Amino acid sequence: MDLGGASTQLTFEVASPAEDPANEVQLRLYGQQYRVYTHSFLCYGRDQVLQRLLASVLQTRRPHPCWPRGYSTHVLLRDVYASPCTEAQRPQTFNSSDRVGLSGGGDPAFCRSLVSGLFNLSSCPFSRCSFNGVFQPPVAGDFIAFSAFFYTVDFLRTVMGLPVATLQQLEDAAVTVCSQTWSELLARAPAAEAHLPNYCPMAMFVQQLLSLGYRFDEHAFSRVTFQKKAGDTAVGWALGYMLNLTNMIPADPPGLRKTTAFSSWVALLLLFTALLLAALVLLLCKARPAKPPSAI
Numbered sequence: 001m002d003l004g005g006a007s008t009q010l011t012f013e014v015a016s017p018a019e020d021p022a023n024e025v026q027l028r029l030y031g032q033q034y035r036v037y038t039h040s041f042l043c044y045g046r047d048q049v050l051q052r053l054l055a056s057v058l059q060t061r062r063p064h065p066c067w068p069r070g071y072s073t074h075v076l077l078r079d080v081y082a083s084p085c086t087e088a089q090r091p092q093t094f095n096s097s098d099r100v101g102l103s104g105g106g107d108p109a110f111c112r113s114l115v116s117g118l119f120n121l122s123s124c125p126f127s128r129c130s131f132n133g134v135f136q137p138p139v140a141g142d143f144i145a146f147s148a149f150f151y152t153v154d155f156l157r158t159v160m161g162l163p164v165a166t167l168q169q170l171e172d173a174a175v176t177v178c179s180q181t182w183s184e185l186l187a188r189a190p191a192a193e194a195h196l197p198n199y200c201p202m203a204m205f206v207q208q209l210l211s212l213g214y215r216f217d218e219h220a221f222s223r224v225t226f227q228k229k230a231g232d233t234a235v236g237w238a239l240g241y242m243l244n245l246t247n248m249i250p251a252d253p254p255g256l257r258k259t260t261a262f263s264s265w266v267a268l269l270l271l272f273t274a275l276l277l278a279a280l281v282l283l284l285c286k287a288r289p290a291k292p293p294s295a296i
Helices: 046-060 077-081 084-088 108-116 148-159 167-178 180-186 196-213 237-248 262-287
Strands: 005-015 025-030 030-040 072-076 099-103 145-146 222-228
Touching: 046 077, 046 108, 046 196, 072 077, 077 084, 084 108, 108 167, 108 196, 145 148, 148 167, 148 196, 148 222, 167 196, 167 222, 180 196
Parallel strands: 145 222
Antiparallel strands: 005 030, 025 030, 072 099
16 A cells, blocks of 8 residues: 555455456566556545645634644645645635635544545445445455555654554544644654644544545454565565566466576587687787798
């Protein structure tokens, strides 16, 4: 699972064909065939989620429920409504150069309600969906959650000192960080001041995305690992792209690989030696000085 700046992705192996072919990839990797479910949700990445929440708050004309109490800033409307992801919330008329003052409300319940409103769960043209009418089979197997998934959960664990081993603990941790005041957060992580206002909305979003969006239950969540790297390798699109390109390389079983007979190797070695000796003789002949013509 990836949570980037503009979108979030979910990918896992499945046994049965997908009801929506657009969500299925046949992957051959190192000689093995895999059927993979995958989907990318645009406008559900970290940066775009924060902008969409901000646009929703501006419509309510209330303090931002996901920002800590005691925090305030000015928001440039151009930055909020420039993205296609906030187009539906964009006023018909507004001055893009205007700055609007906004303060934090520190309201976990209202924040959860605002975040859950990002997911359309009312329509599903398939037997089952995640959200926004997108087909998704039941999640299965082991998952690695990286990028903003990792950074959000790592903050809850290391800075806040909160357990996040279960979905309930993750929800409780989100409520806890959303209940902190600005001064309390600053005291815990002064070096992360620029990012502190966004840990509450992101913690709430991660919890809602996994439980409400992707339909993880406690058992499935126990198989999710939040990691920055897989072993010593950074997990990202570059690695995925490289692995996908291996589909173009034919994978022959080791037992079917052709080998060269020993007698052929001996013949090639003798031929190479003969050519090398011939080349040396030719070089010596060219290097020998020519005899001067005899006098008549």
